[in-house]
Amino acid sequence: MNKRFWSVLVVLALALAVLASCAAPTNTPGPTATPTPDISKVSLPLADTVQTFKAFLAINESAQDYKDNVVWKKVAELTNVQLDFTSVLSSNYTTEFNLMLAAKTYPDLFAYPSGSGSVNYTGGLEQAVDDGVALDVKPLLATDAPLYWSLLNKPEILRDIQTDKGYIPGVYQVTELTNDKPAFVWGMMIRKDWLDTDGLTMPTTIDEWHTVLTAFKDKNGATFPLLKHLGDNPIFMQAYGIVANPANQFGSGVGLFYPDTSGKIHYGGVEQGYADYLKTLSAWYAEGLYDRDFDTRGIYDLPGEAALVGTGKAGATGGYLAWKGMFYGAASTQTGFAWVAAPAPKLTATSDLPSEQVTFPKYVSDPWVITKACKNPDLLLKLFNWMCTDQGQLLMNWGVEGDSYTMVNGKPQFTDKILKSDKGASAYLEIYNGNFAPLKLEHGPVQSAQLIDAATTTEQNVQVDSVNTVYLTWQLTADESTQVNAIMSDIQTYIQEQYVLAVKSPTVAAGWMATQAAQIKSMGIDNAITIMQTAYDRYMAKK
Amino acid sequence: MQGTKREGKIRVDWRRNRTYYFLLLPVLLYYVVFLYIPMGGLAMAFEHFSPAKGVFGSAFVGFANFVTFFKSYYFWRLIRNTLILSALGLMFGVLSPVGLALLLNEVKGRLFKKTIQTATYIPYFISLVVVASLIKIFVAPEGPVGNLFSSLFGLDNSLLTYANGFRPIMVVSDMWQMTGYIAVIYLAALSGIDHEQYEAARIDGAGHWKQLLHITIPGIAPTIIVLFILRTGQLLNVGYEKIILLYSPGIYETADVISTFVYRKGLLEFNYSYAAAVGLFNAVAGLAMVLLSNWLAKRYTDTRLF
Amino acid sequence: MDTPFRKESLPRKTFIVFNALLLSVLGVIALIPFVHVLMASISDPFKLAANTGLILWPKGFSLVGYQKVFESVEIWRGYLNTILYTAGSVALGSVLTIFGAYVLSRRNLYWGNKAMFFITFTMIFNGGLIPTYILISRLGWIDTPLAVIIPNCMSAFNLIIMRTYFQTIPESLEESANLDGANKLQILFRIMIPLAKSSIAVVALFYVIAQWNSYFQAMIYLRSANLFTLQLVIQQILLKNQATTASASGSSAYVSVVAELIKYCVIMVSIIPMLVAYPFIQRYFVSGIMVGAVKG
Known part of the structure; x- marks a missing residue:
């Protein structure tokens, strides 16, 4: 299947997963998610003064510029870590990404999508690490992002994200694909x-x-x-x-x-x-x-x-x-x-x-890559680690309480502002959620259930059940x-x-x-x- | 001795024309910075260019990329398509504006002349993106032109899907967009011709036809030649931005030209070195053509570009 | 001076009539696409979708396409940006072109031909996209208007046109001014530029159009939405039409039918300013050429 096609799929998957994955962290944890309470407490802010990082990302045509994103503003307020976004339309991302490499003007962080606006560093991210472009975060994870690492450190996940030389070349989003099959297919x-x-x-x-x-x-x-x-x-x-x-x-x-x-x-x-x-x-x-x-x-x-x-x-x-x-x-x-x-x-x-x-990994989706140009990767990793806390997961997946969601019986529930948006619920949600949550986990299915009616799910299953899905991420x-x-x-x-x-x-x-x-x-x-x-x-x- | 004579000449020239050179400086600076420095980047045509390593750090491979291109399955087809499309462009792109300008020049009524000139010039103002969408709209089976062809010849698809249709579409749409614009340049040249020449010819009893042949055409010949030489320089580029907006794999047989090939290899497949090599080949061939036509013009007429 | 029509010979009369007819047909052909698009743009979207062939009169009537197009703030901001960038670029480009063309039209310059070659060479030979992009980014111009205003502000083609014009100005004029004690700058500013006013206008106009219609530069160099040019915005609107859907799970009623209509409206919106401005520029433009021609 073509790469771009899959990239669209991934974006959709993300959109749905985000919808889906933000759901109650108090739910029964999936096979990949067992947050340990000890390391789940992170004190805020993460930095004494506002620290800014440059991020180079693809945005969906319908989505809003990350600069206007409600969630990322909130993140900056809470943590003192601010991302200065360069948002490129996903249809232009492949070109822009290659030009960015050619000009050697590396940001601190860039998206590495495999779906819409997919990019492919020649030789893969392992080569990018060897070329001095990308940072291998593996050595830092245990100290800077213990909570995140505790979730990531599983053989079935590491197999997909760890390179031949044992690098982990970026921060991956851990998703959960229920029933061992995708929620939807083309x-x-x-x-x-x-x-x-x-x-x-x-x-x-x-x-x-x-x-x-x-x-x-x-x-x-x-x-x-x-x-x-x-x-x-x-x-x-x-x-x-x-x-x-x-x-x-x-x-x-x-x-x-x-x-x-x-x-x-x-x-x-x-x-x-x-x-x-x-x-x-x-x-x-x-x-x-x-x-x-x-x-x-x-x-x-x-x-x-x-x-x-x-x-x-x-x-x-x-x-x-x-x-x-x-x-x-x-x-x-x-x-x-x-x-x-x-x-x-x-x-x-x-x-x-x-x-x-399916050309994306089963349990994780596209990474955000920290570059060697980044002066303070530790702080960035701490930020991603914080996003794995209950507070972080809710914010990154569900948006702002009382605005995009409310807690009903201890579980997040989207408000009508999202569900009845004339832009379409999933599209509108992108204005709220950060479009990147290190932990999606079981939020995905829960959000899907709220955003997608049962009839649609049944129909999607007609398509899903008519094929054998093969996950492949060779490089x-x-x-x-x-x-x-x-x-x-x-x-x-x-x-x-x-x-x-x-x-x-x-x-x-x-x-x-x-x-x-x-x-x-x-x-x-x-x-x-x-x-x-x-x-x-x-x-x-x-x- | 020769050397000192030359040096002397340069010194005199500098003393006399210093002001001119100061005026020229910003212009040359512009060309150095924005056109000559990037030319250095063409070194990647001889490398296995890796963006992260840059032009200076990538591995040197000599002419390997060029050899790949010359051996390519598509080499001859690309050459053929490029030459045919550009020859057609050259022919219609130069002749039709001359024709329009001469016809307009014969018109006495100022209002009529101005109206026609305005009407034919307007298409030049339209951006490429818009022109491409206009073409698509027009040659679609529901569109005005496509509809005509479908009722006359039973062609049920967009005319852009027929390999035979591509060249006419390119030529006609180029003529539609550019004729009026280039004609204005000729009209300017025509109005520059001394009226006394016509008076003298009339007194000598020369008719309109003779005046056209002996005064009008020689009068605009330098302009025609300059535009022609310039056009040969553009020859191998054949408006590829437009082709990219219009073509599809089904009509590569006639539509794929060197520049579109470069675009696909470079910007869609990120094969920078290969694309740069093919582009360099294209540019060198174009350069040779300009020099040739300039030499011919110098040889057989008084006009030349340089 | 001119012979009245009735006194012309028969073949000449035939030619004049035929010529007028031919030119009229050409004029109509040049304009018909605009009529088609204009009429389609104010048609009813559903009737438009069902239509085949040329549209010379709106099929039904609806302004919903324009309404959608103008609802976007981006269009208005794009207009403003395009005007600003175009003004800057054209001013700079015209000045450089005048300087270059004038100097290179002088016949007694030792380096003249070499400099001319140096410039024309770039018309057929250049570095291409990637090296240029690297240059712009090293200059720190990415996501600044400079990247759109400066790098493409002049063209060798226009320089040649203007140089050709300067060459037609008799040298005797310059020589006599020289005898009167005028220096080279005075000659340029007091004599040559006023004489060449018409062709300067022509060249400036070419720059305006090129800059107004260009989108590629803006596309690769500009990132912030508030810097986007009109063409870029239009591109994005067309793109958005195609992609709104990529994430919308079930909304966007009848967008797809309106999308066709919007294409026509977007085309109209992008060309209307040029069409409106054109008659005004053109009057100066054409009469300028004539005045210049008589004086020259």
């Missing part, structure tokens, strides 16, 4: 009212989807029965066993490859499954079932897709269920409009569940990534282009293995796969 959404009027049931296989889309076209007059999925993600491709979209425009490095169940690395572009997928898609395209504008549609053109769905021109697309409201909003002229989650299709009724790759060394980039440079251009041509022409799709796959092999894909395999094996060997 999934299919479909016009349920059309299914009903056409007398069809929810499609679960590729063939059933074909029937449904044909009906949408013939009986409901849809001109774009199936839209290109938002985020260019491979929901249909997964049915053919291809877990990462090789033609992903924003994909790079590990994001383009995937391991199978036996741990062997694959590149989709040379797989028979991908050729079969293209054959199906090009047939659908020729029949007028697949998005005829797929090659020019913006990757995240949600308003555009919502408008097509809302005006009865399209009947299905892929994306987050949380975006449902957009589709309903656009559909005010459609009577009986029903837009619901659909399971990810399987190849045939008897096939296994398709796998879906290349600087040398490996240079080699892979050199090989993939032309291949990426080639496949992005040929994929479009194949969907538009069944002849090209039919000849994929003989022509395109052979060409990709001659461009050296096997060498790239070998390098990826080495990196993956190294990751798996790490316990």
Whole structure:
């Protein structure tokens, strides 16, 4: 899956998790959370005079500048530690981050997102530590942030955040993913009212989807029965066993490859499954079932897709269920409009569940990295440690008591100001919470329960339960990534282009293995796969 | 002896033209700081550039990045697309404004002339982002132009999805935006032509056509040549910011040019060294073209840029 | 001096009529996109979504798009910033261009051609984004208006245009002034600049447009929302339209249909000031060229 797609997912995950994770710290602690009361007391302020740190962060387009954030102002008041934020739109963050590195004007702290506005330091954060850019905080954690460290110091967490050389290159947010599966995934959404009027049931296989889309076209007059999925993600491709979209425009490095169940690395572009997928898609395209504008549609053109769905021109697309409201909003002229989650299709009724790759760690989410330019990392770590106290957790996750939440029976409960905000509850909450809490823990699920109604949760589960989620966070060394980039440079251009041509022409799709796959092999894909395999094996060997 | 003679000349020149050089100083300073210092950064084309290590600290790899580019699967296609698109741009970008200026020059009614000039010049004022969105709106199947093509030829998709459509779209939209603007420069040159020349020609019995050939066109020829040479310098850049806003992988076959390739490799894939090498190749080729056209102009006409 | 139309020969008459028709068509073609966008921008969002083809008259009527666009404080602040930056940049750029063009138009300078080459060379050869960014940050200009005002304030192209103009001013003028005892600065300020007023106006206008329409500089160098330029704000509004949703779990009624409409409104908002100012600048602009031409 593409990196950017996952980054959006992560941001959403954060948003939800923040919603979710701020919940009552007095609740039954999750498996990763057992705060010990001794170290949980921190005396404030943390510094005698106001200390300022520069922070370089990505913000969601809908979110408010961190500078105006209510919670961070409160943090500064309470602790005397003030963060001077540079907030970059996540769509620009990748570029800005690389320019920042190039100019060597390091802040004290920067975000290292893997989702929206994802960045990738060549060689990973381990290399960043070796290059003198990032600080290895591990030696400091036990003394400066004992509370945080007590939560972090668990094998299943350390495995994901500790580098090969044993560094911990940043402050990670500890989340809790309930039930061992994500709360939501990128999934299919479909016009349920059309299914009903056409007398069809929810499609679960590729063939059933074909029937449904044909009906949408013939009986409901849809001109774009199936839209290109938002985020260019491979929901249909997964049915053919291809877990990462090789033609992903924003994909790079590990994001383009995937391991199978036996741990062997694959590149989709040379797989028979991908050729079969293209054959199906090009047939659908020729029949007028697949998005005829797929090659020019913006990757995240949600308003555009919502408008097509809302005006009865399209009947299905892929994306987050949380975006449902957009589709309903656009559909005010459609009577009986029903837009619901659909399971990810399987190849045939008897096939296994398709796998879906998640490229962020299971128990933590993206770190904030302290740089070597930071003069007083101890104080910063003390700040993060304080955020792990009950007081800190409530503030960072729930915002300000009496304003964004109230305590009901000793448990935080969002106020109507948040829940009924016309900006949308999750979006509005970002103005309050700091968007970064070292401890999310069980706040996540609790907040989700308040912010997301039960019906939506049920629908999200339809999508989640239709796939096998695979968590993967492997990383290349600087040398490996240079080699892979050199090989993939032309291949990426080639496949992005040929994929479009194949969907538009069944002849090209039919000849994929003989022509395109052979060409990709001659461009050296096997060498790239070998390098990826080495990196993956190294990751798996790490316990 | 030669040396002292030259030194003497420099000394005299300095004494005589000191004031001029003081005036020129801030201008040169501007160019040194904002254009020549960054040029030093091009050293990364010969390195495995790592942002954290900087230009001076990264590993030197010689011409490796260039070799990768020359061996690239896309090398020849990039060259071809770049040359075709720029040749088209050169042809229409230079000829159409001359044509418009000459036509306008023949108009007697001042109000009419001014109205047309205003109308054709306005598109120049529109920013690239807006122009790109206008193009997308117009060639979409629901848009005015796209709709026309869909009813005439049954093309159901945005015209931007057809590889054959890309070059015409680029040329036509460039003409729409730039013709009126460049024509104004020619009009200025035209109005600079001495009226007495026309009077004299008329007395000699020369008709409008002869006046056009023998007075008007030679009168604006220096302007045409200068603009032409400048245009060759821009040749290999072919307005890539616009292409980036308009193209998609399905039409790379005609739309992908060297500069867009550089943009993708550098800013989307963060392959700085490779992008810098390809960019440097592009810049050197562009430089060669300007020098060539300047040399040709010097050789066959009296006009040159330098 | 000019022959009246009825006394012209038949082929000439045919040409004049044909010419007028052709030019009229060209004029209409140049303007039609604006009409389309203007009419679309005041149409009803739902009718607009259903429309195909050219819009020469609004489909229904609604100002909701404009209302949304103008509700944003950022637009107004963007306007103000753009005006300030443009003023600063154009003033500086014009002065530098006049100095450079004038000096380099003198024929007897020993270093003249070399300096000219030094400048024109940059038109076809430069360092690119990253080195320039590093420079700006070393200067400490990141997130300051200076980064937008200074680095792109002059262009070699405009310098050449003005230099070409200075070259058309007869040398005899300078020589006679010289004989009258005027020094070089006096010649520049008292004779050359007044003579070149029209072409200076032209060049300044080019700078205004370039600066007004540029967004790339602002995008990479400015961080604080209160420094953003109009183009950047517009970019962000378009972006926001696309992304509001990224985190909104279930709100934003009918945003998506209005989003289409907003595109048209944003286009209008960004071009209206130029369209309004243009006739006023243009009068000075065109007549300036003519006066300059007659005197020159």
